[in-house]
Amino acid sequence: MRTIRVNLDKNSYDIIFDNTLDELRKFMSNYKKVVLVTDQNVDKHYGQLFTSAITAKLVLPSGESTKSQESLFWLYDQFINLGVTRDDLIVAFGGGVIGDLTGYASATFMRGVPYIQVPTTLLAQVDSSVGGKTAIDMPQAKNIVGAFYQPKAVFINTNLLATLPKRVYNDGMAEVIKYGVIRDIELFNMLGQKDLDHEEIVYRCCDIKRLIVERDQFDTGERMLLNFGHTLGHVVEQFYNYKRYTHGEAVAIGMYTMAKIGVQMGITSPGTPELIKAMLSKYKLPHHFTINPNIALNIFSLDKKSQGDMINIIIPKAIGQSTIMKVNKIALFQYLKNL
Numbered sequence: 539m540r541t542i543r544v545n546l547d548k549n550s551y552d553i554i555f556d557n558t559l560d561e562l563r564k565f566m567s568n569y570k571k572v573v574l575v576t577d578q579n580v581d582k583h584y585g586q587l588f589t590s591a592i593t594a595k596l597v598l599p600s601g602e603s604t605k606s607q608e609s610l611f612w613l614y615d616q617f618i619n620l621g622v623t624r625d626d627l628i629v630a631f632g633g634g635v636i637g638d639l640t641g642y643a644s645a646t647f648m649r650g651v652p653y654i655q656v657p658t659t660l661l662a663q664v665d666s667s668v669g670g671k672t673a674i675d676m677p678q679a680k681n682i683v684g685a686f687y688q689p690k691a692v693f694i695n696t697n698l699l700a701t702l703p704k705r706v707y708n709d710g711m712a713e714v715i716k717y718g719v720i721r722d723i724e725l726f727n728m729l730g731q732k733d734l735d736h737e738e739i740v741y742r743c744c745d746i747k748r749l750i751v752e753r754d755q756f757d758t759g760e761r762m763l764l765n766f767g768h769t770l771g772h773v774v775e776q777f778y779n780y781k782r783y784t785h786g787e788a789v790a791i792g793m794y795t796m797a798k799i800g801v802q803m804g805i806t807s808p809g810t811p812e813l814i815k816a817m818l819s820k821y822k823l824p825h826h827f828t829i830n831p832n833i834a835l836n837i838f839s840l841d842k843k844s845q846g847d848m849i850n851i852i853i854p855k856a857i858g859q860s861t862i863m864k865v866n867k868i869a870l871f872q873y874l875k876n877l
């Protein structure tokens with residue numbers, strides 16, 4: 539068993555890898571009641587795993603629309619009916635949707651009840667379960683209501699990934715490729731191999747996220763590196779109304795495009811975009827940016843990371859190294875036109 543300690547003073551916690559059911563059960567037994575929150579797909583595959591260790595199981599429909607006010611208030615209702623208090627434990631057992639929703643419900647119910655993350659998608663294992671960002675969506679905007687609220691532990695078992703639909707798996711792989719490009723060339727190279735060591739891959743991603751979160755818990759500086767590919771990715775997601783591309787697919791387009799822009803700026807070493815493109819295609823991820831730069835400019839003017847005329851962008855210098863830069867939006871627009 540391997541663990542990673544996330545050091546955040548009194549909010550510190552362990553990420554525990556390759557956990558056995560027994561270890562999780564042992565952890566759960568420290569609490570009076572254990573309430574497991576999951577979605578229908580995860581419940582179908584793994585719903586029986588914890589039956590004897592939990593007080594109640596709350597099952598929500600699968601999909602992004604579950605990250606809603608309605609689900610949140612439904613959870614509060616269930617917690618009240620079950621008599622949940624701060625001596626109890628909430629378990630988020632699912633992908634990023636269940637993790638974000640359950641984390642936010644735990645952060646706000648009784649001003650904070652303990653919770654753990656047991657992520658079941660690749661994206662949740664390498665990204666959303668670590669770092670303490672919790673949220674729900676509003677009809678007007680995704681993740682617009684949320685809190686920083688750290689879990690008591692994260693239990694990761696990569697065997698759970700075996701049942702993921704291919705597109706959901708590849709979606710998470712875009713974030714894995716992101717970690718390789720921003721920080722870890724060995725990880726990037728591992729992704730090119732035929733048989734993947736998922737435990738090692740997820741471990742490395744979590745360790746990078748840990749390092750960055752420890753240095754910048756509240757997302758005011760270095761944590762921006764994790765947004766590599768995301769500013770343009772959000773443009774792509776919004777332009778296609780969140781329908782044509784998954785988040786990871788949109789980020790894939792964003793990563794390749796930023797690398798191309800980096801070459802134009804003289805920051806990215808030539809050949810880097812091609813390496814990224816080849817890795818993206820291995821995981822059936824797109825790379826081509828198809829949006830008119832004028833429309834892109836309008837969309838990223840609304841971006842959270844945009845400050846007046848300037849916007850923060852992440853540029854890879856080469857595979858494994860990247861940098862945060864503040865650029866003028868018009869300059870970025872010109873680079874997009876020259877692609």
Ligand SMILES: NC(=O)c1ccc[n+]([C@@H]2O[C@H](COP(=O)([O-])OP(=O)(O)OC[C@H]3O[C@@H](n4cnc5c(N)ncnc54)[C@H](O)[C@@H]3O)[C@@H](O)[C@H]2O)c1
Nearest residue numbers: 579600601633634635636658659661662666671698701702
């Ligand atoms: N908090 C953060 O830092 C952070 C970071 C990135 C993304 N997110 C959020 O994460 C969400 C996306 O997460 P996601 O991609 O995990 O989506 P998801 O939770 O919707 O899961 C994707 C699909 O896979 C199914 N599934 C989950 N585990 C499975 C398994 N082991 N076997 C078979 N099917 C399984 C789910 O039921 C769902 O249909 C978004 O809402 C996004 O905003 C949060």
Ligand SMILES: [Zn+2]
Nearest residue numbers: 713768785789
């Ligand atoms: Zn992302």
